[in-house]
Amino acid sequence: MDSESVSKFPVGKLAILLAVLQDHEWRRTVERGLIAEGYRFTIGRVGAMDMMKVIAAIETAAKNNRIIDSESYREVHAVYHAIIEALQGVGRGEVQFGNILRTVGLTFSIVRGKFSGGPVEHEGDWIAVAIYGTIGAPKKGFEHETIGFGFNHI
Amino acid sequence: MDSESVSKFPVGKLAILLAVLQDHEWRRTVERGLIAEGYRFTIGRVGAMDMMKVIAAIETAAKNNRIIDSESYREVHAVYHAIIEALQGVGRGEVQFGNILRTVGLTFSIVRGKFSGGPVEHEGDWIAVAIYGTIGAPKKGFEHETIGFGFNHI
Amino acid sequence: MDSESVSKFPVGKLAILLAVLQDHEWRRTVERGLIAEGYRFTIGRVGAMDMMKVIAAIETAAKNNRIIDSESYREVHAVYHAIIEALQGVGRGEVQFGNILRTVGLTFSIVRGKFSGGPVEHEGDWIAVAIYGTIGAPKKGFEHETIGFGFNHI
Amino acid sequence: MDSESVSKFPVGKLAILLAVLQDHEWRRTVERGLIAEGYRFTIGRVGAMDMMKVIAAIETAAKNNRIIDSESYREVHAVYHAIIEALQGVGRGEVQFGNILRTVGLTFSIVRGKFSGGPVEHEGDWIAVAIYGTIGAPKKGFEHETIGFGFNHI
Amino acid sequence: MDSESVSKFPVGKLAILLAVLQDHEWRRTVERGLIAEGYRFTIGRVGAMDMMKVIAAIETAAKNNRIIDSESYREVHAVYHAIIEALQGVGRGEVQFGNILRTVGLTFSIVRGKFSGGPVEHEGDWIAVAIYGTIGAPKKGFEHETIGFGFNHI
């Protein structure tokens, strides 16, 4: 399938699909759509009981893959708040993992670029962070799926 | 594309795709996968500033479409908590909409059926609620995407 | 049973039992214990979907039954924070009822007096607010028990 | 006193009394009532600054005393959420202990069995977790009482 | 006093002083400092039990006084999140006023301009929202002071 059908998706939907589809073949279509529309993006994985490690992994991926300029506090500030928002969805009510005896195995996507609200295109770049994976007890199989999404102007 | 490639997806991923894909053709594949694997599911839409209306719309859809037995408190209790979890992702930190001057336009999916964690299939039914849409100011276009997901045994 | 066995209970335990026991005969023993030890206390009931009404009912009971001096902001401030703490237990994570489609039927107790921590008696008066009852859907029987407890110096 | 007067108590009230009464003679009456009505239950104690240890102690007690089947994720999931709900009452607003310089000394009860809402008996088993004890500064006597209660279908 | 001594203050300190000083003569010094350094700013007042009115009053002041461009979602998004952050300080734990029987009388400041972190000046504009006033019971004098501060890139 060509990427046209997805390239009209809003940026958040593309970020969510990127994180959720993982190795499914549709992901290629989503990636082609992102490239066609000029977005910068990356995907990564992190597993931890330690919230700090999860945040650091996503921030580092954003910097190392040039989604954001690591020397710009403006951009670091924008992506940090998008990550925290996404983790509020992942944690549902408590932004804590190991402290409350939960461990996570997560795939995350970071997408940066234009953003259209309804018929209008909003000026400047925006950043979307989607996080999908499992959360649960530190015992194989005793975990279930979770998702979170954060969005910010950058 | 046939539905085989998605029918091995875990239940949460199917619920998320159902809510996110909306009218895209991939949704048919997801629906065929859900049917092939014996899941019960429904999709609905709700727009409101009032959190109470959003919860009621999702609960009513679950009952009217026979995803849950409306006479069983056990099932109503399970779906209520899954909805609240999903709304914690949608609201990111505050489970409030109109009170803090936000309005939402949401598509939700409810999926009920078996659940496998890793290689094991867990006994009994489980319920997934995915909510995708926009949240923002009560002004056209001044809103951005959001997602939430709740999951429970039923 | 004479009240001696309970009169050595700490003030919070007495407040909890007062709210939980409702019409059971043990409540008389608890009340005699409270009187013997010189506590001021009251019990009340409130049913509502509206958090504001629940807070007002408890505050009013504290004032009308002379547990606190309604002209002293110091005392009103102390009891307000004890009520909010108790409602955090009742609501478990969200201090909201009707907004998230829940209704409550609550029995509350307010106890004021001395307070011993371990072997030491702490100076001055303290106030305990215990709230016990049901929380759930606005449908008869579709609700379950809940409890909350707040404590403050006064 | 015979146990008849308490055996009609709802399951949550029994769980709360079990945790609160500790070594008082009324506890025997409550236990006889629980046994007469066919509930499975256990009581335990845990003292810690570390939230993770408190959760682990309660989960382990539920498994070791056969209140839940430790091989069933369904049951582990149910009890985990009941524990977190109870800890929201204990912590009142913050599900944190040591991180915010608080330590706890807690008695907990776990009760599993039937559940009646009003005149109706709801199908299947339900689980109640009650936690009672002290919370405060890490200094003897500089602490006060607290309670929390969580409830779930299982 | 001339404004030089304050014009080196960081933007947040200036915003906080603007809201806190109200009619004190030091406020003129702060305003001259803000003008000398090229900041855009405004001050307003709002009293309400309704959180929605407080947010709307601050947003409207930002728009009407040209602190932000009301046609730019980017700028509206930035100021909205700064307001919510400031209200988290005002409400301390609950972003609710009337729902939990509290009323507020607030003075707010909004300051937009450059921002230096340590020795470096960060690129672009930033926005600070400071809110100072009273919170309490809906009874004259039964209230105490509160402050909140939000900050964002714009």
Place this chain on the structure above:
Amino acid sequence: MDSESVSKFPVGKLAILLAVLQDHEWRRTVERGLIAEGYRFTIGRVGAMDMMKVIAAIETAAKNNRIIDSESYREVHAVYHAIIEALQGVGRGEVQFGNILRTVGLTFSIVRGKFSGGPVEHEGDWIAVAIYGTIGAPKKGFEHETIGFGFNHI
């Protein structure tokens, strides 16, 4: 400038100015005002990623500077809750620092004394805790200002 103009400020405003003004000359005026009106107060600094250290530093300053009696649980309880309230403003939504990869550099003030609400002077002593400083990434300059304020009867 003589201190008369500020000595009529309410206690919270004085505490906020004390923490915010740091080494600016206005601080002397504020301190003279506090002394003239008979308040007890202290100022301190703490930098940490660890919330526990921040709380301990403020509590210890209150005790060592005789703002509170360290042997009175009543007073320790009052100041603890004022600190937590202030930290809710500092953290805006999450009472966590290092866990979510944030570090803080804070100046705090603690003021104890009389308190007037409107035209009335409320009986007894009250305590105000103001915390001002920076919060951000553990990288020099990648941080911004924050403030929090807690208030309690003592």
